[in-house]
Amino acid sequence: MELKEKLASEQAVVGVIGLGYVGLPLGLTMAEAGKRVVGLDVDGAKVEKLGAGQSYIRHIEAERIAKARSRFRASTDFSELGSCDAIIVCVPTPLSEGREPDLSYVAATAQTIAQHLRANQLVVLESTTYPGTTEEVVQPILEATGLRVGKDFHLAFSPEREDPGNARYSTKTIPKLVGGVSPQCGEVAAALYGSFLESVVVVSDARVAEAAKLLENIYRSINIALVNELKMLFERMGIDVWEVIEAAASKPFGFTPFYPGPGLGGHCIPIDPFYLTWKARHYDFSTRFIELAGEVNTGMPYWVVDRVVEALGEGGKALQGAKVLVLGVAYKKDVDDLRESPSLKVIEILESRGAVVSYNDPYVGSLRAKKLRHYETFELDSVELEEGVLGEADCVLIATDHGAYDYEWIVRHARRVVDTRNATKNVRHGREKITKA
Ligand SMILES: NC(=O)c1ccc[n+]([C@@H]2O[C@H](COP(=O)([O-])OP(=O)(O)OC[C@H]3O[C@@H](n4cnc5c(N)ncnc54)[C@H](O)[C@@H]3O)[C@@H](O)[C@H]2O)c1
Numbered sequence: 001m002e003l004k005e006k007l008a009s010e011q012a013v014v015g016v017i018g019l020g021y022v023g024l025p026l027g028l029t030m031a032e033a034g035k036r037v038v039g040l041d042v043d044g045a046k047v048e049k050l051g052a053g054q055s056y057i058r059h060i061e062a063e064r065i066a067k068a069r070s071r072f073r074a075s076t077d078f079s080e081l082g083s084c085d086a087i088i089v090c091v092p093t094p095l096s097e098g099r100e101p102d103l104s105y106v107a108a109t110a111q112t113i114a115q116h117l118r119a120n121q122l123v124v125l126e127s128t129t130y131p132g133t134t135e136e137v138v139q140p141i142l143e144a145t146g147l148r149v150g151k152d153f154h155l156a157f158s159p160e161r162e163d164p165g166n167a168r169y170s171t172k173t174i175p176k177l178v179g180g181v182s183p184q185c186g187e188v189a190a191a192l193y194g195s196f197l198e199s200v201v202v203v204s205d206a207r208v209a210e211a212a213k214l215l216e217n218i219y220r221s222i223n224i225a226l227v228n229e230l231k232m233l234f235e236r237m238g239i240d241v242w243e244v245i246e247a248a249a250s251k252p253f254g255f256t257p258f259y260p261g262p263g264l265g266g267h268c269i270p271i272d273p274f275y276l277t278w279k280a281r282h283y284d285f286s287t288r289f290i291e292l293a294g295e296v297n298t299g300m301p302y303w304v305v306d307r308v309v310e311a312l313g314e315g316g317k318a319l320q321g322a323k324v325l326v327l328g329v330a331y332k333k334d335v336d337d338l339r340e341s342p343s344l345k346v347i348e349i350l351e352s353r354g355a356v357v358s359y360n361d362p363y364v365g366s367l368r369a370k371k372l373r374h375y376e377t378f379e380l381d382s383v384e385l386e387e388g389v390l391g392e393a394d395c396v397l398i399a400t401d402h403g404a405y406d407y408e409w410i411v412r413h414a415r416r417v418v419d420t421r422n423a424t425k426n427v428r429h430g431r432e433k434i435t436k437a
Helices: 003-008 023-032 044-051 062-070 078-083 104-116 133-143 183-194 206-237 241-248 273-281 288-314 342-352 387-392 407-413
Strands: 013-017 036-040 072-075 086-089 122-125 154-157 176-180 200-203 323-327 356-360 395-398 417-419 434-436
Touching (some): 003 183, 013 023, 013 078, 023 036, 023 062, 044 072, 078 104, 086 104, 122 133, 122 183, 133 206, 176 183, 176 206, 183 200, 200 206, 206 273, 206 288, 273 288, 288 342, 288 417, 288 434, 323 387, 342 356, 387 407, 395 407
Parallel strands (some): 013 086, 036 072, 122 154, 176 200, 323 356, 323 395, 395 417
């Protein structure tokens, strides 16, 4: 059977490297569609949990893992790659301390694949990265084996568009971009994805697919920065930015609403645009929109803390020594993901300015012993959200608008509320206590 044909069939064995927010749902989706999947990760604890039918990602139910068990297996034994027809790479692509692309995970994974690479395999990189990575970083490592891309094995890039917690779109229903290092590589990769996803869009090469993913995230970053800047202006003018956005969104064409907040969070939007900024420097090009958006968005946690200072000041209270209860430390609504969460920055600034900070998050029980990039470990555990806890705080700061919160109840029992998400929009009583930020 030809590789293309095999990949489209239930005979295919697919290896997924990196079982995180991207790799795990992808592996499960393939298994659910009838493929045999080997999930590989260097984190033995994750592999063990999956083996026991448990989940470590809040929005992926254990039941789904247990159900997929006959077709989805997790392992730390990378020699299993030799028996895979396709290998999909979903490892992290963070920024280094100097805010440069850290491709060490991708390169290490390519080295591991190279040890087991054989003719007639497909390798796909899904990790978000700058245009050229698949050809300039992955291909040379794989070709050092003596095998040739397009001749012996196939290589493609297919960006992940996962949106954790999004109830409307899942891995299966989000259209998938595919770009091969050669047209044939693209076709082979499209045969695999087309066999378990609803829609596949093939582009002319891997660089287009890499660039398209960055465009998507840069577009978000810039538009969020725009509304964050307008929020600060409109606040000074006494205009509610949320109402303005809602009004503008009534236009049925030519406008997509973006919403302000306490700053950017998550593994993608605060990081990915700077992959392009770095690459652009090699072409003597400066990505001014990206830099400007980064500047505005980075300033948001500081602006939010200034609003807390103002809100406290209205009651004659200084931030120094004030008790501030932060609601929500995950970077966005209804997820348990702390990566790059602006709440952490807000807590750090509040503490550095003398506030006594506590927090509640239904999905993050503790910040102790968490590996949080850029931060010293916080010595904080989530407090129970009770009337007394709300009433004791000089200010309650809504940083993440989790759906589990009863905002009417929160405002009723709080002395003062600073709301960065317009979460209190429908609260009827006690509106005079609310400051939007
Ligand atoms: N999280 C998202 O919503 C999202 C969305 C789109 C794209 N992405 C991109 O997808 C990629 C993966 O992101 P994620 O959120 O799944 O990350 P993650 O941190 O949740 O998962 C990565 C996994 O890779 C494993 N890993 C690290 N090094 C490894 C190695 N050498 N070999 C095998 N496994 C290794 C880690 O243990 C971890 O389980 C990144 O490039 C990210 O930018 C993420």
